[in-house]
Amino acid sequence: MRKILILIAIAVLGFKVMPALAQIPYNADFQVSGNLGISSSSTACSTGYAAFCPSNHTCKCLTASQASLHNASGGSITIPPGVTTVDVAKDVTDVTNTPPGGCFPAYADVNYVSTDGTAHATINIFATLCKPVVAGGPLSFSGGGAIEQATLIDVFPITVTGWGTLTGTYAPTSTSGQNLTLDLMASGNVLF
Amino acid sequence: MNRLVVGFLAILLSAGAAHAQVTEVRYALISGTASAPVTGQCTKGYSDQCISGNCSCVTVTGATVGPFSTCFAAPNCPVLAGKGTADLYLTFDDGLVMPGASTGESAECVPFFGIAKLTTTRARGTISVKEKLNLTGVSCQPTTGGAKTVLGGFGVAVETNGGTGFGKIRGFYPSPAAGPISLTLHGPITQ
Numbered sequence: 001m002r003k004i005l006i007l008i009a010i011a012v013l014g015f016k017v018m019p020a021l022a023q024i025p026y027n028a029d030f031q032v033s034g035n036l037g038i039s040s041s042s043t044a045c046s047t048g049y050a051a052f053c054p055s056n057h058t059c060k061c062l063t064a065s066q067a068s069l070h071n072a073s074g075g076s077i078t079i080p081p082g083v084t085t086v087d088v089a090k091d092v093t094d095v096t097n098t099p100p101g102g103c104f105p106a107y108a109d110v111n112y113v114s115t116d117g118t119a120h121a122t123i124n125i126f127a128t129l130c131k132p133v134v135a136g137g138p139l140s141f142s143g144g145g146a147i148e149q150a151t152l153i154d155v156f157p158i159t160v161t162g163w164g165t166l167t168g169t170y171a172p173t174s175t176s177g178q179n180l181t182l183d184l185m186a187s188g189n190v191l192f
Numbered sequence: 193m194n195r196l197v198v199g200f201l202a203i204l205l206s207a208g209a210a211h212a213q214v215t216e217v218r219y220a221l222i223s224g225t226a227s228a229p230v231t232g233q234c235t236k237g238y239s240d241q242c243i244s245g246n247c248s249c250v251t252v253t254g255a256t257v258g259p260f261s262t263c264f265a266a267p268n269c270p271v272l273a274g275k276g277t278a279d280l281y282l283t284f285d286d287g288l289v290m291p292g293a294s295t296g297e298s299a300e301c302v303p304f305f306g307i308a309k310l311t312t313t314r315a316r317g318t319i320s321v322k323e324k325l326n327l328t329g330v331s332c333q334p335t336t337g338g339a340k341t342v343l344g345g346f347g348v349a350v351e352t353n354g355g356t357g358f359g360k361i362r363g364f365y366p367s368p369a370a371g372p373i374s375l376t377l378h379g380p381i382t383q
Contacts, residue, residue, distance in 0.1 A: 025335065049290060054243045094305075096238070096326040097347025102358020102379070105303070105328050124290035126303045128329050128345030130360060133217060133379050142343040142360050144301030144330035146290035163290065163301050165332050165343050187335040 022192040026162070028075050030123065030147075032110050032182040034067030034086055038172050042092075048109035049124035050087035057093035059107075064088075064180055069112040069121065071152075072183075077160065077190070078153045079121075082114035086180065090129055103130040106141065110182070118157055121150035123184060127166055138179075141168035145184045154190065162188020213354070215382040220272035222280070222308060224255025226366055226373040234281035237307040238326035238349065244287025252280035252373055257312050260376060272359075272381050273323055274314025280373075282306035284331065300333030304344070314383075324350040325377075331365045339364040339371075346377055357381030 044053030045061040053059035064086035071079050088108040096103040108125040127143025146163035168182040229248035233240060239249070255278045259271045284304045306327040313320050329344015342363040348356050359379015366372060 052243075052288065094241075094328070095347070096328060096345060097349055097356070097358055100356060100358070102347045103328065103345030105305075126288065126290060126301065126330050127343075128360075130345040130358060130379070133359060135380075140360065142329060142345055142362070143303075144290065144332040144343065146301055148291050162335070163332065165301075165330075165341050167343070 024190045024192070025187070026075065026077070026160075026190050027073070027185075027187050028071055028077055028162075029073040030184040030186055031070045031072045032067060032084065032086060032123075032168075032180070032184075033070070033178045034064035034084070034180045035176070035178060036062050036064045036086065036088065036170055036172070036180040038062070045087040045089045045107075045109075047087065048111070048122065049126075050089045050107050050109045052107040053089050053091060054093075057091050059089040059091050059093075062088040062090060066178070067110075067180075069110060069123075076154045077158070079112070080114040080116065080119055080153060082112055082119065084110060084112045086110050086182075088129075096128075101131070103128045105129075106143070119152050121152065121160070122148040124148055125166055125182070125184075127168070129170070138169040138171040141166065141170065141182060145186070147184075147186060147188065156192075159191040160188065161191070162186040213382050215357070215380055216270050217359075217378060218270040218272035218357075218381040218383070219260045219376070219378045220257060221260050221374070221376050222255050222257055222278050223372070223374040224252040224278070224280070226280075226282075226370055227251045228370040229284065233283040234306070236281040236309075237324065238328075239281040239283045239305055239307045241305050242283060242285060244285050246285070246287030248284050248286055250280075250282045250284065252278070252282070255280060255373075257310055260378075271314060272357075272377060272379075272383075273310050273321055274312040274319070276310060276312030276321075278308050278310045280306060280308045280327075282327070300340075301330045302332075303330050304328065307349075308346075319353065321355075322350075322352045323348065323355065327361060329361055333367055338367065340367045341365075342375060346379070348381065351383065353383065355381060355383035357383075
């Protein structure tokens with residue numbers, strides 16, 4: 001009886017430390033869209049990487065409504081319908097130049113949970129938010145992002161890791177509809 | 193007599209136009225050799241900040257400043273700063289790296305804050321310029337190896353002739369240590 005218990009214990013321990021069965025590299029283009037509000041507050045965001053405002057800086061938290069996370073690359077990874085939230089903390093203290101205040105560091109995170117709860121993802125972002133390069137154009141994001149704790153779907157739920165460069169646009173004068181786009185060109189691994 | 197007056201006026205107008213400041217999207221390429229990272233933040237201007245407390249400093253001395261390669265063929269390519277040299281000081285905030293996977297991978301997009309000190313001439317060498325640009329963005333390591341990609345933005349902090357402006361940065365940064373760095377800048381600049 002004692003031997004059986006020891007064997008079971010070894011099996012359980014072995015299972016816990018067992019690496020993923022398969023690890024497959026991927027390249028994917030994750031896109032986020034939404035309506036990013038204009039912040040009147042002078043406080044940092046409260047959660048995740050977007051809360052990473054230096055203590056002696058002033059940050060303005062922008063939150064997107066009607067946001068959604070897509071996979072635009074047409075690969076086998078799918079992102080079921082769900083709820084996406086986007087928080088962007090714009091560091092107004094660390095502006096690159098005054099006047100005219102052209103570019104600001106921005107800390108952001110995107111959180112997604114599928115409606116049925118089987119899929120979820122967090123994307124952490126550091127980017128520079130710049131005024132329009134061309135008159136009349138949108139503001140632009142230029143930076144990078146990393147995928148944290150993502151379970152998405154490829155027939156079955158899969159763990160997705162990765163990071164990459166990020167670009168985006170933000171048109172604050174457009175108060176309705178989709179005024180925010182973020183595009184993360186990610187590379188990483190899918191773990192089955 | 194009328195011709196003389198008209199001639200003088202034309203000369204005066206053209207002289208005025210030569211010194212008038214114009215805002216337009218201008219381009220620059222900064223390329224050089226980056227040092228190996230040294231522990232701790234840089235100490236020059238905008239680069240002198242380390243939000244996480246875990247930073248490294250990379251310097252690029254004597255980098256070349258010039259127009260985009262695509263600008264060489266264009267007769268009136270609007271150049272940012274002109275031609276000359278630059279010293280760069282880049283603080284990489286290693287502690288501010290974006291949290292990545294929970295599986296033990298370390299995400300490799302690192303934020304940076306930097307300064308570029310340019311010494312250039314423009315207008316066919318007739319105008320000397322000293323300029324400081326504040327830079328910020330990220331350097332991302334491709335999962336497949338090779339040079340890191342740089343994306344970010346910049347602002348003109350000081351320009352001896354009163355120039356102002358800002359814009360976007362795109363470029364490449366050596367991996368894993370010292371090596372060639374190349375940054376292209378473009379944005380609406382008044383000079």
